[in-house]
Amino acid sequence: MTKTLLSALIGKAAPLIPVLHVENPEHAVPLAEALVSAGVMALEVTLRTEAAPEVIARMRKAVPQAIVGAGTVTKPEQLAKVRDAGALFAVSPALTERLALASEKVDIPLVPGAVTPSEMLAAREYGFHELKFFPADLMGGTAMLKHVLPLYPDIRFCPTGGISDGNVMSYLELANCFAAGGAWLAPRDLIEAADWAEINARAKRAVAVVAKG
Template identity: 65%
Template sequence: MSEMPPLQRSRVASRMTGRAPLLPVLHVDNPEHSEPLLEALVSSGVTTLEVTLRSECALEVIARMKAMNSGAIIGAGTITQPEQVQRVADAGVAFAVSPALTPRLIDAIDRAELPFVPGVSTPTEALLAREAGFFELKLFPADLVGGIAWVKHVLPLYPDLKFCPTGGTGEANLRDYLALPNIFAVGGAFMSPRDLIAAGDWKEIAARAMRAVELLQH
């Protein structure tokens, strides 16, 4: 009989203890926006974030944010190729996020020893991820696969799994998601959408992040 994989391979939820359970997904096309964007989020109480690799300057953005020494927990998202794993690990991210999970990604994560949150969208994918040792999962695209109802349905099936829904999340359902025991964070671009980042509207981004944090306090 083969040995079970190590538990809690992802180890992201524990890093967020005592912080707002929010995970803004940041698509940054201009590296000059790195510092003011991070400052807008951190000043509003959001200190865990995901820089998506959908832009060509993502690694530079991560490096510039890391250099600020703000205390923020900076992760990399949209990991879809095994070779990306070592690149973001070398950039110093605290964790990585993917919309899916494959054996090659698992091998790359094990080599890099990087906390990793794989994406799932079905109960089968969630079970496969758990068997691979991942107990913190991204539910994506949450709005298309059932959202809050999906999370409620899988709770009795996999009570040891925790989810971070992304896709269709926002102020309207933030509190409902976080009221569920198997949610460790809510992710998405609703606090800092790509158009506001491109426009350099740090005031509006800070306001959106602050409203999200305040929703969690009521």
């Protein structure tokens, strides 16, 4: 079965996906506005907080142009929950048979994680051709992705983990990377401090780095 691709949702927007840890639902809207106004359209709200479904719902309602998804999906039942909250995509750090089968029943694009050649092949056999590569910095980074490109030329990745303005282009320049993500665009401490100006500035810098190439 061919899976809906996250890259199709992102389209021509900047291929940057901040991973957002949001404890306070009141931070949802100003956070989304700070990122989207800087040109960062795809937002991954991690399910590491109980507030995540409400945060997703608030972002989708108040900032409809944002491409809001859910991250750290680790249980099959979470797919329907985040879809019902309004998430447009879901991201998992790994892939299990139960998660893959659940994705067949829930109408939401899933980007599962894979870091070894065996995991990548298994994901492709389940029909996934866009995968999360995490933690990128600990699993070989760009060197690893270069090695697997000739093995799986039809698989593309969104690396996260250790990504920054300093190295994001080294990933995005690879033929098998469709986006890059991480917390550096909107760190947890800045979100909790409600420092929307600094988050906006960070997002603008990252977008400029990508635009410059």
